[in-house]
Amino acid sequence: MPVNPPTLADVAERAGVSRQTVSNALNNPHLLRPETLERVRAVVDELGYSPNRAARNLRTRHSHLVGLRFTPAQEGTANALMDRFLHKLVATSALHGYHVLLFSDDDTEPLQAYDDLLRSTAVDAFVVTDTYLGAPQAAFLTQQRAPFVAFGRPWEDPSATHAWVDVDxxxxxxxxxxxxxxxxxxxxxxxxxxxxxxxxxxxxxxxxxxxxxxxxxxxxxxxxxxxxxxxxxxxxxxxxxxxxxxxxxxxxxxxxxxxxxxxxxxxxxxxxxxxxxxxxxxxxxxxxxxxxxxxxPPLEQVAVEVVTALRRVLSTPPRANTGVLLSPTLEVRGSG
Amino acid sequence: MPVNPPTLADVAERAGVSRQTVSNALNNPHLLRPETLERVRAVVDELGYSPNRAARNLRTRHSHLVGLRFTPAQEGTANALMDRFLHKLVATSALHGYHVLLFSDDDTEPLQAYDDLLRSTAVDAFVVTDTYLGAPQAAFLTQQRAPFVAFGRPWEDPSATHAWVDVDxxxxxxxxxxxxxxxxxxxxxxxxxxxxxxxxxxxxxxxxxxxxxxxxxxxxxxxxxxxxxxxxxxxxxxxxxxxxxxxxxxxxxxxxxxxxxxxxxxxxxxxxxxxxxxxxxxxxxxxxxxxxxxxxPPLEQVAVEVVTALRRVLSTPPRANTGVLLSPTLEVRGSG
DNA sequence: GCGCTGGCTTGTATCGATCCAACCGTCGAT
DNA sequence: ATCGACGGTTGGATCGATACAAGCCAGCGC
Incomplete structure (x- = not known):
């Protein structure tokens, strides 16, 4: 195991300021005088300080993680949407401080995994990709008042009000x-x-x-x-x-x-x-x-829109979100 | 937002026992008398209690997350190893209480992302899949004393002592x-x-x-x-x-x-x-x-072995780990 | 001289689980 | 009657960041 990473207090001491000030430097930089900010930042770089996520998560009640149930492509088919979509989702989320947490469920109780992650406050929101006939995720999450964005329209329930992104x-x-x-x-x-x-x-x-x-x-x-x-x-x-x-x-x-x-x-x-x-x-x-x-299908664009919608949903207060429908393009090759 | 989920103290009160006992019921069940254990468990189920991950992570200094850099398949090629591997990795990790956290890096500084996750104690370990020529991840993580398992042999440095799994x-x-x-x-x-x-x-x-x-x-x-x-x-x-x-x-x-x-x-x-x-x-x-x-390539088997190795590496004290080499099979189809 | 404001400091509480130490009935064995 | 183990209880500290409140000082306007 590495030595314990530096904490807020370590940075504060080294920079000759208080813990509060370091915290502000990170979260409310506008409260600091430019030169103080500069000094704190220098120490942060010098020590390689990065806020302890567990502590931050505990206090703020946010994990900055987005849950996604990962289903593999079926063998023997040509469908592998996930790959392109997932990569862009990961990259775009990162731009806004979010990481993607993957999980799978045992098929017996498909909502169990969602429920567990919710109750243990492991994720802030979900990205739901199964909106096929009869998929209960959206309804369940809505009922649990859990933030989520769907890749796929609410076909069965056009009155659903959750955020979604889909390909036309x-x-x-x-x-x-x-x-x-x-x-x-x-x-x-x-x-x-x-x-x-x-x-x-x-x-x-x-x-x-x-x-x-x-x-x-x-x-x-x-x-x-x-x-x-x-x-x-x-x-x-x-x-x-x-x-x-x-x-x-x-x-x-x-x-x-x-x-x-x-x-x-x-x-x-x-x-x-x-x-x-x-x-x-x-x-x-x-x-x-x-x-x-x-x-x-413009999967990269879908991912970007999903992240946009996530940020809307997770903002306080949550901003309303309409569905987004994206148009695919045609890749012309030899077959026609 | 949902109402705040129940805490350890809530369970303790409702079960008429102390916080400590509830904690023991979850983490050291053998310390409890069977009937007490039963009672606590009943209340846990009744309230739908699940330990707050942030709090647990903070205290135990473990996140129960495994980091994996996700690289998309190249367009125009037939390679999409990740899909099968990743799903089995997620499923197997879940069996042991671990989730998989995906991240991507900006190409400019490929180690930055690893470093950030390490320093913020966001993950307990990494799964490294890039062991091609000149990939610096393994050396970097070894030097940082960060636990990790590689999918791929240490070709360049046969003396490397880290855990790895590969396909022959x-x-x-x-x-x-x-x-x-x-x-x-x-x-x-x-x-x-x-x-x-x-x-x-x-x-x-x-x-x-x-x-x-x-x-x-x-x-x-x-x-x-x-x-x-x-x-x-x-x-x-x-x-x-x-x-x-x-x-x-x-x-x-x-x-x-x-x-x-x-x-x-x-x-x-x-x-x-x-x-x-x-x-x-x-x-x-x-x-x-x-x-x-x-x-x-037996990617599912690779994933299982990777998780086994992870558990070894993360156990206290870390158990030594040799490389594992798995044999592929041949899928015979029409072309020969 | 008074009040105000910007830019801090100090101190304390809080998030929820876990760790630690001390303690305490009860029961069975010595 | 004493001892020790079992199965707990109690109270407090701790992890590290953030929230909140109060205070302090220099500088400025009036």
Missing amino acids: GAAGTALATDHLLDRGHTRVAWIGWRKDLFIGEDRRSGWVRAMRARGLPTTGLASRVEDTVASGREAAAVLLAEAAPTAFVCASDTLAMGVLQLLAERGLVAGRDVAVVGFDDSQVAQVVPGGLTSVR | GAAGTALATDHLLDRGHTRVAWIGWRKDLFIGEDRRSGWVRAMRARGLPTTGLASRVEDTVASGREAAAVLLAEAAPTAFVCASDTLAMGVLQLLAERGLVAGRDVAVVGFDDSQVAQVVPGGLTSVR
Whole structure:
């Protein structure tokens, strides 16, 4: 163990001022005369002083930690949103003195972990990323009056008043569809998820909107399946046989990879014979031979907005917070 | 804000015992008579008491937090080790009462962040994942007498005495090479990284070892390039032209994707015409059409061993810790 | 000379858990 | 009857930063 780090009192003594003054130098510098401030700061640097976090947390009742439940990407899928988002979240939080604390829950009692962290005053707030159907986190935290910001809209409860940031999936798929239509396609198919997944329906609606805007039919061109490569492949096979589309817009890169797989099996070339667009701009889309055109969610921007919202929520008094909806972009690659 | 959570004193009063007894009930249950313990525990549950972390941290000088610098996966590559590793790390740490705190550093002063967290006693220990050439973290933390465990061997300084866990890259590539040789290939090429990257040389040595074990030549069959898809493609093109290999073992999935790309361009089928094996078992390997055979590092196991080592290092007195080397497995898919 | 203000100092309380030392019934063993 | 262990109690100190109140001194305006 290292020697005990210097304390406030050590700094005070060395700088020839009182503890209070050192504390003020750190937290209310405007109260000090410039030269005193300078002197205190010099000693702080000299001793390498950094306030003891436990002591500060105890007194101020703030931990300056933000909790995030970390769920790993599913094996066998192309989805790895967390990586980009998390890094920017960590970096942006740091700019405002916050660190990110990760936790996981045992699946049996998903709220337990949140509750424990709250009651032990381990975190000041949460970032919630699961807002899929039936996720109880938002409601629970609201009820506990715990500060939090959600990445994802309150689909089930539009009257929810908590802060949230989300990506406009419909705008993304509309962008993708328009791109394909601009390139001359008219029969653009959709491969998405189960009807009860709000995110999937949102993305689907962008495709519908873009098609209708050009007076094109969508009947028979849509498919709803599980989010796996195999399902994407199956769906593409069925659609090709029954509706002869020349392009596919998919709800995820995972599904799009299924389409690419089918094309490969049939000796068709993605981007030349049939166009394919995915969603997420995953690493897979970036490195697959030929490249997969994909809708890129602005995850870095989401992270920045989440931190902004956190600061709002944690300020005293808490400032009201509306939802923020961010538009994705389209990364055009070889597949269409 | 919620009402203030109950404190030790609240529990004590309600259970009709002293503060000390409640504290003992939590930390030294063996000191209590079973029925008293039961009564205290009942009240703890009833009030939903959880010890205030800041207070406990202050008193015990332990935060029960483990710091990890979070670096995002590079865009355009297939490497995303962090995801699997991190989740298991978080889950395993939780079993022993530890949480994971993420931080990032500004690139200008990479040790600053470590130093700040140390001096403010924000974390008890670090998990260090950058042990590449010239990474100064391990030396710095050793010098500061800060507890830490490295994911990665101390390549540059074999005399380093800190705890580490690593994946045996040579064993992985040997496994891959043997697999190809078993399938009848004799001209197996290597595509790896710059000579000064220890990890790359380690992986390369496994290929060399496996080839030599069967008396096969390696001359002219190896290439060293940057870790990008484009470099992998280039290297494969050169090797095919100059050495006519029938199989490739690559230092990463990223490089392997470059090979797959070249094959696709030439109308060759991976796994039939030319075999390709990658390293990392990334999502890309799992979902690319046809599938990429890849060496899978046992990241979950690494995480478990890291936590074990952490507990050793943090125990009083710290128990000595040797390095742990884990063997990867081979995930066989369509490419070879 | 009086009052005021800026820039401190001094002193004390507080946050909540843990540590320490001393003490005290009760019960069983000697 | 004495001793010691068991299973507690009690009171206080401690960790380090921050909050709060009161006081003090120099300098300034009037």
